[in-house]
Amino acid sequence: MERREQAVVRVPSLDGVTRERFLRDVYPRREPVVLKGMELGPCTTKWTVDYLSEAAGSKEVKIHVSAVPQMDFLSKNFVYRTLPFDVFVRRAAEVKHEDYFLSEDEKYYLRSVGEDVRKDVADIRKQFPGLAEDVQIPEYFEKEQFFSSVFRISSAGLQLWTHYDVMDNFLIQVTGRKRVVLYSPRDVPYLYLSGTKSEVLDIDNPDFEKYPLFVKAKRYQCYLEAGDVLFIPAMWFHNVISEEFGVALNVFWKHLPAECYDKSDTYGNKDPTAASRAIQILDRALKTLEELPAEYRDFYARRMVLRIQEKAYTNDYG
């Protein structure tokens, strides 16, 4: 099979963007941007492994542990384990482990959560109050729009699958380097979703036999250095590789009026209620079509697709 090339677009970087400029020129465009030279507080210099271990201590954290760098949500090639925070940070920062769960070169990943994951959102000010003092979050949104602040720590090499969130997002890279690949919400037909996640795990060497349309997905890419902030608009797919051990904090906030969101959502990845309802109603329409034989169902399904494209797509049919 011939080598197929995907289009690659560099995510633009902007330096020293003020709140005013962000809200006027960047935010309404609904496209990812790397914000450089932001005032993030002392975290960028203070957050060494020793300091983090000291500051957060032995508080227990639930982490992902994976024997391979590329986590796979389909085959579940990782496990959840609990460790004291200081032990976890040291393990995440080292490449070979003396103590380990799966293998001596296993990878670690923390995504902080609320006290009760079913009810509470992650908020660094509550779960890691000592560390929260070191961070100045760029508050480029109104206080009531705040949804959650998620502390993330990864081993070098760890790759998180491509997924989307329903909230707007500042990914604040405090220490370490990350490569982030993004895809537009428009390219959802080419991403082979399972829920909010793409089944195409190996985006650098995809299986085009299995995922032939993936070649059409336009790849946006950027490298985040310590101190960079990536704006990820709601529904933009992102795939993250931690090229070095690193600590990040991300802030999710509501772009839509608060009542649009699912009240039970603590992760920021449940579809807005109007979207969920629309999909439920669609399922009733598809149930009705089942009364017809396959060739009729196929024909009217195609007509329904045309109707959706005509009525609900923006601009083109791309």
Place this chain on the structure above:
Amino acid sequence: MERREQAVVRVPSLDGVTRERFLRDVYPRREPVVLKGMELGPCTTKWTVDYLSEAAGSKEVKIHVSAVPQMDFLSKNFVYRTLPFDVFVRRAAEVKHEDYFLSEDEKYYLRSVGEDVRKDVADIRKQFPGLAEDVQIPEYFEKEQFFSSVFRISSAGLQLWTHYDVMDNFLIQVTGRKRVVLYSPRDVPYLYLSGTKSEVLDIDNPDFEKYPLFVKAKRYQCYLEAGDVLFIPAMWFHNVISEEFGVALNVFWKHLPAECYDKSDTYGNKDPTAASRAIQILDRALKTLEELPAEYRDFYARRMVLRIQEKAYTNDYG
């Protein structure tokens, strides 16, 4: 702009197909076929202009009259007029007219209808009982499946727009020659429908700027000679040019159980009730999506399309 070529497929012909063979080998494939050598009765030799005029007399008929050969349902470049049948047949058979409505070379088209078009289907046995005796309709379906029999007479050159019907159809070419172009129901995304009709009127020289996807529609084509019967399965699009003055009869019959069809349908072109209901339900889903801003609506519309393709399309996503 470069010349773009559409794929052309010849509609297969079969000779002397019995009812048994049709039902076993042809009908289940749901694809158009030209049936040759069918026993159609004396109509094929008897139906001259003089004979038709004599047999049907001066019964009034409502006809389409068009100043140009290519009828356009969008710009409505034709008018409806009423004439005595014998006068109409003579006019349809001649190229230049002494008496006319629009122009001396106007074209005529009769599509027979029931006594009350809102309640009664066309049935040649009722509207033209004298002529009905001359035709032996190939009854390759059960009596209770019969829907309508439509008498069609066209001037040489007249072209009827591409459309689909919801009933199965034998187009019996009694006299004259027709070119019929067909498109599969699967190609509906490329046909720019308005209701049951394609907006692409000039299929031989289409406006690819306006209808760029039309190039993807696979063109099936056949020429019907006097005595040929074309099987057009429900939902197959067809475009008909009468290359000569000609008389045809077509028989529509129900492929689905009777209760699947719209009881108020006298033309055989109202979608099965399950399909209409599904589209109505879809419209409620789209109404719900309207609560969201454009980029969210677009994203969830695309997800809905993927859901339809996954759940209701047959085989591929073509």
